[in-house]
Amino acid sequence: MAENLFVYGSLQSPAVLKVLLGRNPRQRRAILNGYSRFRVPGRTYPGINEDVNGTVDGSLLSELTVSETVLLDAFEGEEYVKRKVEVFEEEYRDERVVAKKKEEHEEKLSKLAEAYVFRNVVTAREDWSLEEFERFHLEGFLKLCEEFVEEEGQKARDQLRWAKGQENSTGGDGE
Template identity: 25%
Template sequence: MTLFVYGTLLFDPVLEALLGRIPQRLPAAAPGWRVAAMEGRVYPGLVAAPGTEAPGVLLTDLGRREWAIIARYEEEGFALREITLSSGRRALTHVWLGTRVREENWDPQVFECYHLPGFVAWCASVAPELTAEADRHKHCHP
C-alpha cells in the first residue's frame, strides 16, 4: 500500500532527515479532503471537506521500517486511514481527528520560507529516537 502525504512530508529535507533517503513519489490528489492550517502548529491536518481536493504525493516504495518511523513521527491527533484518490487508486494517509482546525488551507510556501529549516533541524534531532522505536515495532505496520 502507498502513503498519501500532503504536508511536511512533501519536502525532501524532511524526508531525508527522518528516513535517510527520498522515497519514490507520484503526484496525487484526494477529493473530498483539504489540507487545513491548524491553530498553533506549523504543519497541516487533512480534514474532510466535500467539494474540495487536497493536493499531495504518493510515497510508493516505503519499507516496513520507514512506515514505522512515519507512524511515530505523526503526533497524537492523527489516524492512519484508507482513502480514495482522484485517480481511483486507494492509499493510506494520516487524517487529523483533533480540533483547532482553521478555515484557511495550509500554505506550503509559507512553511518553506519561514519554518522549514527549524523543522528539519527538529526532525534530525528526533530521528534517532523514532528510528530506534520503529526498529522495536516495525512488524506492526504495512
C-alpha cells in the first residue's frame, strides 16, 4: 500500500475516483495548513501553493495501491509536484479538541501525507469549490477521466506486449 494522499480538488469527488481507480478508496475529511487553494487559470480544477496564512479543506485518501498512486501521478501530470505535507483530520479543526487530545496524550494529531502542489506560483487567485465543480463541470470532467483511463490502459497493454516480446526474443530466461 502507498502512503496517505491529501486531495483538495476533483480527486475529492467519489465519481472521479470511481472512474479513475475503479473503486472508492478510504477517504476522510482533512485540513492542510500553510497552503491556499485557487482555480488554475483557464481550467476547471484547482491547485495549491504555499501560503503561511492559508488553510485548505480536503480529503485524506488511504489504502491506495502502488499502481493506483502511479496512475494518479500520471493523471495530475507535469503541472504538479508531489510534496510531503502534514495534515489534520477535520475533527481537529477545533482548537479545544486539539488541547483536550494533547492533555489526554492520545494518538498523534497530524498525519503525514503527500499532496500535489501546483508548480507555478499563481498570484491572481480565483476561489475553487467542489460543489461548483460538481454542479457545472463534473459530467465533462468524467469523460476526460474515462479517456485518460483508456489511454493509460492501452499504454500498459503496449508495455506488457513489448516486455513479452523482449522475453521471447531472449529465450524467456533473460539472458
